[in-house]
Amino acid sequence: MNWFKRILRSVFTKLLVVIVLTGICINLVVVGFFWLHRSAAGRPLHKNILQYLNYIVDDLGSPPDLVRAKQIGRQASLQIYYDGMHTNWTTAENFSDIQKAHWRDWSRDPIIRLGSYHGHHFVELIHESGRFVFGLDKSFELDPERKRLVIILLSLLTLILAGAFLSIRWILKPVRWLNEGVREVSQGNLKYRVPLKRSDELRDLAAAFNDMTERIRDMLHSKEQLLLDVSHELRSPLTRVKVALEFMPDGQAKESITGDVVEMEKMINEILETARMHHLHGKLKVERVLLTDILKEVLPEFENQSPGVQADDIPTGSAIQVDPEQIKIVFKNILTNAIKFSSPDSQPVSIRLKDRPPNIVLQIADHGIGIPQDELPFIFEPFYRVDKSRTKDTGGYGLGLSLCKTIMEAHGGRIQIDSTPNVGTTVTLFFPN
Numbered sequence: 001m002n003w004f005k006r007i008l009r010s011v012f013t014k015l016l017v018v019i020v021l022t023g024i025c026i027n028l029v030v031v032g033f034f035w036l037h038r039s040a041a042g043r044p045l046h047k048n049i050l051q052y053l054n055y056i057v058d059d060l061g062s063p064p065d066l067v068r069a070k071q072i073g074r075q076a077s078l079q080i081y082y083d084g085m086h087t088n089w090t091t092a093e094n095f096s097d098i099q100k101a102h103w104r105d106w107s108r109d110p111i112i113r114l115g116s117y118h119g120h121h122f123v124e125l126i127h128e129s130g131r132f133v134f135g136l137d138k139s140f141e142l143d144p145e146r147k148r149l150v151i152i153l154l155s156l157l158t159l160i161l162a163g164a165f166l167s168i169r170w171i172l173k174p175v176r177w178l179n180e181g182v183r184e185v186s187q188g189n190l191k192y193r194v195p196l197k198r199s200d201e202l203r204d205l206a207a208a209f210n211d212m213t214e215r216i217r218d219m220l221h222s223k224e225q226l227l228l229d230v231s232h233e234l235r236s237p238l239t240r241v242k243v244a245l246e247f248m249p250d251g252q253a254k255e256s257i258t259g260d261v262v263e264m265e266k267m268i269n270e271i272l273e274t275a276r277m278h279h280l281h282g283k284l285k286v287e288r289v290l291l292t293d294i295l296k297e298v299l300p301e302f303e304n305q306s307p308g309v310q311a312d313d314i315p316t317g318s319a320i321q322v323d324p325e326q327i328k329i330v331f332k333n334i335l336t337n338a339i340k341f342s343s344p345d346s347q348p349v350s351i352r353l354k355d356r357p358p359n360i361v362l363q364i365a366d367h368g369i370g371i372p373q374d375e376l377p378f379i380f381e382p383f384y385r386v387d388k389s390r391t392k393d394t395g396g397y398g399l400g401l402s403l404c405k406t407i408m409e410a411h412g413g414r415i416q417i418d419s420t421p422n423v424g425t426t427v428t429l430f431f432p433n
Helices: 002-009 011-060 066-076 095-099 143-171 173-186 201-246 252-278 291-302 324-340 373-378 400-410
Strands: 078-083 088-090 102-105 112-117 120-127 130-136 287-290 309-312 319-322 349-356 359-365 414-420 424-432
Touching (some): 011 066, 011 112, 011 130, 066 078, 143 173, 173 201, 201 252, 287 291, 291 309, 291 324, 309 324, 319 324, 319 424, 324 349, 324 359, 324 400, 373 414
Parallel strands (some): 309 349
Antiparallel strands (some): 078 088, 078 130, 102 112, 112 120, 120 130, 287 319, 349 359, 359 424, 414 424
């Protein structure tokens, strides 16, 4: 039903509906006009038909002659039925349809009526010599001609609607390009460019979109390059500090400074690792491995940490093409966060593996404090932390999830996080199968 709702809400559908309704209204106006015109012309037509039928009745004689009636019927392609006081006859053996016909008054004149039955039309005339009914000869039907005209009309309308459909589709094609561009940029592909193949307002919009993505890419590149340069520059003074610490006497001051140096080294290494992963495409040490084998190597590190980790019925045959060492980093970062933000007495962190072609999906769910909805769009940004206090107790530098996202994208996969405050967080990893 989602695709049906999208079709109903699309701009293309709305434009098409407007065109169709406009065509219907035009046709209604034209039909109404001709109906009024026919009504206005009905009175002289009524007089002419009445005069013509009276002429035929006079030609039949008194009493009406059947032989003459058959002759006139052949010449005028008419069927004639006569019902008089002393006799009745018909020019056709199967002229019984008039008994089933539906009759209506054509005008205020009571001597003439119109009737119809299964597409055949009759005119009834009350004459002083009796009742006459005239109908088209069944051997002379106009239905094939009418059908041909209807087919031509429907074909023309279909061609017009098809032309309108294709025209709207062509006009709105840049909107589809923009939609594709927004989807690519939202997935982190800032190199995507919307085609500039038109010369209208939509081209200007596409050019503005490309310019925007170019500026964003330059800003992010400048930010990453700044972090990388600063990290490199900090390594030399940190090395000198470590050398100086070796000559300091043991004590609380030395221990405190050493802890700060270790923390800074860890942060610098994470920054450099994240930057390195951005340029890792084509340099991964990819091999075919089982996800269960990677998990078996990672899970022992979390065995004695509350509330624990529980693997739920993980299939043993799920093989993926990855760099095992990099995927271990992803698993460790996610499991560390899951345990860190869960209370010791909560339910264990659960791991579930599902096969959803074309992906193998791994879900890691905790029952911890969760993440507010307004924070979710930013959690993959470098140095972004939900906890703004940035204390050592909450740990981390806001680089773990950013690194996980980079590693997953380098493997052609993706990472997704769903969370509800005070309920828990579910991290979903999509690996190409």
